[in-house]
Every structure is written in C-alpha cells, then in structure tokens.
Amino acid sequence: MEFPISISVFVALYIFMLAAFAGWVIIGRVPAILHTPLMSGSNFVHGIVVVGGVYALLNASTMQEQVIGFFAVLLGAGNAAGGYAVTDRMLAMFKPSAHPAAHAAHGKTGHVKSIHARKR
Amino acid sequence: MLTLISQLAIGTADLAAAFLFLYGLHRMSSPVTAPSGIFVAGIGMAVAVLASFLYAFGVVPAARANLPVNLGLVVVALVLGGGIAWWGGRKVAMTAMPQMVAIYNGMGGGAAGAIAAVELFGGKAQGDAELIMTLLGALIGAVSMSGSVIAWAKLDGVINKPVRVKGQQAFNGLVMLATLAVGAYIVVASVDKAALILPMPTAIYLFFGCALALGILMTLPIGGADMPVVISIFNAFTGLAVGIEGYVLQNPALMIAGMVVGAAGMLLTLLMARAMNRSVSNVVFTNFGDGAKHKQGKIQGELKPEQPGDAGIEMRYAASVIIVPGFGLAVSQGQGKLFEFVKLLQAGGVSVKFAIHPVAGRMPGQMDVLLAEAGVPYDMIFQLEDINDQFASTDVALVIGANDVVNPAARTDKSSAIFGMPILNADKAKKVMVIKRGEGKGYAGIVNGLFYADNCSMVYGDAQGVLIKMIEAVRGLGLPAVA
Numbered sequence: 299m300e301f302p303i304s305i306s307v308f309v310a311l312y313i314f315m316l317a318a319f320a321g322w323v324i325i326g327r328v329p330a331i332l333h334t335p336l337m338s339g340s341n342f343v344h345g346i347v348v349v350g351g352v353y354a355l356l357n358a359s360t361m362q363e364q365v366i367g368f369f370a371v372l373l374g375a376g377n378a379a380g381g382y383a384v385t386d387r388m389l390a391m392f393k394p395s396a397h398p399a400a401h402a403a404h405g406k407t408g409h410v411k412s413i414h415a416r417k418r
Numbered sequence: 419m420l421t422l423i424s425q426l427a428i429g430t431a432d433l434a435a436a437f438l439f440l441y442g443l444h445r446m447s448s449p450v451t452a453p454s455g456i457f458v459a460g461i462g463m464a465v466a467v468l469a470s471f472l473y474a475f476g477v478v479p480a481a482r483a484n485l486p487v488n489l490g491l492v493v494v495a496l497v498l499g500g501g502i503a504w505w506g507g508r509k510v511a512m513t514a515m516p517q518m519v520a521i522y523n524g525m526g527g528g529a530a531g532a533i534a535a536v537e538l539f540g541g542k543a544q545g546d547a548e549l550i551m552t553l554l555g556a557l558i559g560a561v562s563m564s565g566s567v568i569a570w571a572k573l574d575g576v577i578n579k580p581v582r583v584k585g586q587q588a589f590n591g592l593v594m595l596a597t598l599a600v601g602a603y604i605v606v607a608s609v610d611k612a613a614l615i616l617p618m619p620t621a622i623y624l625f626f627g628c629a630l631a632l633g634i635l636m637t638l639p640i641g642g643a644d645m646p647v648v649i650s651i652f653n654a655f656t657g658l659a660v661g662i663e664g665y666v667l668q669n670p671a672l673m674i675a676g677m678v679v680g681a682a683g684m685l686l687t688l689l690m691a692r693a694m695n696r697s698v699s700n701v702v703f704t705n706f707g708d709g710a711k712h713k714q715g716k717i718q719g720e721l722k723p724e725q726p727g728d729a730g731i732e733m734r735y736a737a738s739v740i741i742v743p744g745f746g747l748a749v750s751q752g753q754g755k756l757f758e759f760v761k762l763l764q765a766g767g768v769s770v771k772f773a774i775h776p777v778a779g780r781m782p783g784q785m786d787v788l789l790a791e792a793g794v795p796y797d798m799i800f801q802l803e804d805i806n807d808q809f810a811s812t813d814v815a816l817v818i819g820a821n822d823v824v825n826p827a828a829r830t831d832k833s834s835a836i837f838g839m840p841i842l843n844a845d846k847a848k849k850v851m852v853i854k855r856g857e858g859k860g861y862a863g864i865v866n867g868l869f870y871a872d873n874c875s876m877v878y879g880d881a882q883g884v885l886i887k888m889i890e891a892v893r894g895l896g897l898p899a900v901a
Contacts, residue, residue, distance in 0.1 A: 336446055346676075368491050372495040
C-alpha cells in the first residue's frame, strides 16, 4: 500500500477550474467594506507556497539549490506570516455599534441587516 | 514504512489545509465572522507547514547527505522570514497598508519563482508538460515579484513619478518575446541536447533576468494612483504562479490555494476597474492623466468659504449628516478627531453616516479600515450603492479630503476624463460642506463644479485642525446631550 499523489495534466485542469470557480463565488460574497482585509487575507493564503519551498530545500543536493531553496522558504514564510499579521490586525478593528438602540431611532430599517444583505 | 506514514500524514494535512483556507475565506463574507475566518485559515497554514517537515523522510537519494544541513536551513529561513514579516506587519501604520501588502505579495511571487529555479537548475522536471508548467510559473512569479517591488516603491513615495518613454510599450513587448524565446529554447534544449548553443544554467539565468526586467518595465509607466489595481493584478499573478508550481510539485493544496487566490485577485481587479469606469487594460497600458488637458466646461458660481466653527455648529443643528471621507483625511491623521466630532453630533441626536466610495483610499476598502481603526462601528459605514439615494433627504453632506469621487462632472460632462465613473451624490444634499487644504484640483486634474454650487461651502484648512475647531465650537455651545 502506498499513498503517492499523482496528478495528470487533465486532472490538474479540473482542480484549477473548480478552485477558480470556488474562489470567484466565495470572494464575490465579501462586502466592499472588507476588501482591504480580503486582499491581504488572500495574499496570506498564497503564502502556502512556503510548503513547496520546504520541499524544494529538503531535496536540494547542490549548494546552488540550497541557496535558492533557502530564499524560497524565507520569502514564502514572510508572505504567510506577514499576510496573517496584517489581516488579523485589521479585522480586529471592525466593531459594531456599542448602543444599537441609539441608532435604531434614525436608522429605521436597521443597519446590521443591510451589512448582511449587502450585495457586492 | 516511515516514508509511507509521512506520505499519508502530509496528504491528510494538506487536504485539511485546503479545506480550512476555503472555509476561512468563506467566513470573511461578514465583519462578524471575518476575524474567526482568518484564524481558521491560519490553522490550515500552521498544519501544512508543520506537516511539510515530514518531507524529510522521503528526500531524493542525491540530497540525503545534505539532510541535516537542509533541515537546519529550513528552520532558520522559516524563523527569519516569518519573524521579520510578522514584526513588520504588527507595527505598520494602517495608512501604509497598501505598500505592505505589495511587499508580502512580492515575497510570495519570489518564493514561487525560487521553487521553479530549484526545479530548473536541478533538471528535476519530468517531461515537456511539466517543464513548460515550471517555466510558466517561474515567469509569472518573477514578474509578480519585481513588479510588486516597483509598486511598493511607488506607493511608498520612493518613486514618485511614472517613468514614461516613447516606444515603451513596443520595448516591453520585445522583452516579453525575448523571455518566451529563452523559455522555448530551454524546452527544446532539454529534449534535444544537440541543439545546445547556450549552456543550460546561462539560459536559465537569462530567463529569470528577462522575466524580472519585464515586471519592472511593466509597472514603471503606471501612475501611483493606479497602484491598487496593479497590486490586485499581481496578487492574482502570485496566486497563479503558486497554483502552477503546485502542479509541478504534485501538491494539490498549493494548486487549490493558488487558484482560489488567482480567481479572487481577478475578481477584485475587475470590481476596482469598474468603480473607476475603466477597463483593466486601460489601467495597465494607457497613461491616465495625459489626456485630461481638454477644455473645461464653463463653471457657474463662486467658492464660498466658511469658518470651521460655524460649519460645526450648523451640523450640530442639522437632523442628518453624511460624511464622505477621502485619503486627504488619512493624510492629516484626522480620523480620530472626526469620530470624536461624530460622537458629539450623535449625542445631540443628529443622525450620522459614513459614505465610502469604492476607490476611496489607496486600495479598495482602505478607508473602511482607517475608520474602523479610529473606532467607527462598521454599521455606520455605508458603501456607494447602499447610501447614494439617501443624500437627497440629508441636511448636510460633509466631504473631507475627497474630490473626484464627488465630482458631478462624472454624471454630466461627456468630455470629462472621469465621465461615467460612479460618484457619491453629495451634491444632492441640502447643504454640502467641503473640508479642503486649498483650492487645488483632484488626482484627475479636473476642476470640481460641486465646489462652486449654490448649496456648497468650503472650509479651508488641514482636516485634523478643522475638526478640532469644529469640536471646540460645538462643545462651546454647552448644549445638553439628547438621550
């Protein structure tokens, strides 16, 4: 019994197609108010490239490969850690009103509802 | 046996990571669940990175002797790269967020390019399809890296003018062709060793050199104000490069994460371009601002200055106020004082809302973040399509450090450079007040007819200073708070 992953060109295209579609639909639902954290958040997600960097560096057999592999991990780790740090910081700032009753007086329909029902 | 277990563990961890990324991004669809969303995605990342150490049990025979050194290098690189970026991300000012995102994005592109370089120099690609994919990922990753660095330099003010030379587009086209030609040569030479006129390593260096130059040359002529679109494009590029390298490394987690980001970046780019009523190719290939030297339509009326104190008191006695903030507010660091003033108005029973234009700030949504940082609750912040109909029934529209996004010429003047761009209907409010440093023009270099309208008054001064005077004036009234 073995568990190697083997992806042919066509299976790759299917994965790409489904992932792109999922990304389009998921991101399309994010309200404009969160577009900056969204951009840094998606930036964080492609920091997964660090995993590829680790693979490349562990399998490096020459000095040249080691040096380039080192930079792959260094840059990938920076992408992931930095992307997470700024996204987390920004999202922690978004707070609802402390006194929703005070707003209901002139908001009539209610603001919170419009946040959820907002179309992009 | 160990190889078997490590394969199983890595496969499972990466599958979990891919799911957690999608689920985390899904939770970002509301400000309520978004903080937990990034946390979920963070767990996915941690799991995948920890599991990647298990690759040590299945390294290729040639690298086995290097394993202890390589493991050490991995740890050093992770701690160093992750540590510096984390520290930078924790202390960066919210106004500098666009350039920070550009840098992190460039790092991701660079990492994808570096992985491709290891594969190429080591001759690890098996078969033409894999080699072509490696080169494609290398090209996109390298362009994204060098382009992001230029975007950072422009946003940070290191480069403060677009660099434009005659025949630039044609030259860039040539560099693009040269890159593709070197790539094609690498593919041909790897199949037929007899065709070797250039040693392989030299060809690979040349390929990366051309790709990096292309990223720089592409980004140099684009104006600083268009950088948000450019960052979004490069974000999509890095995603694509990561996805493609994921295929080369046979790692579906990289493929999925990369392609999700690629699609997301593409969508954001289109949304932004639409908010400026321009096409993406218009942003990348034409030099905005050059054509704006046409004759202005006749503007009726005159500028009517108003004292900050008077304006503040007028708003205190209004029933409803909508505030239109622009980047000028952030430049003067006035968000905190603005919210203090807003709370004062609210205590007096005035209904206050914020109206945000899609391209307010230096990247989409940045104004929302800056207001949130100052403590403004997100349910007071409204986007263009949700609030635009409410201006007509509002007493005062207060425009602070914004210009083009409230210029009625976008609606009426067909010859205007911004014609057709969706704008906030601040001019439809009963009274418009504009806080502005001087009588200058906006980024598009267009005179704003709104400032000359009968219902508009100008409050000159630095936004923060003006707001302090407004707060003092309203406090000076000594009115009791309304419950």
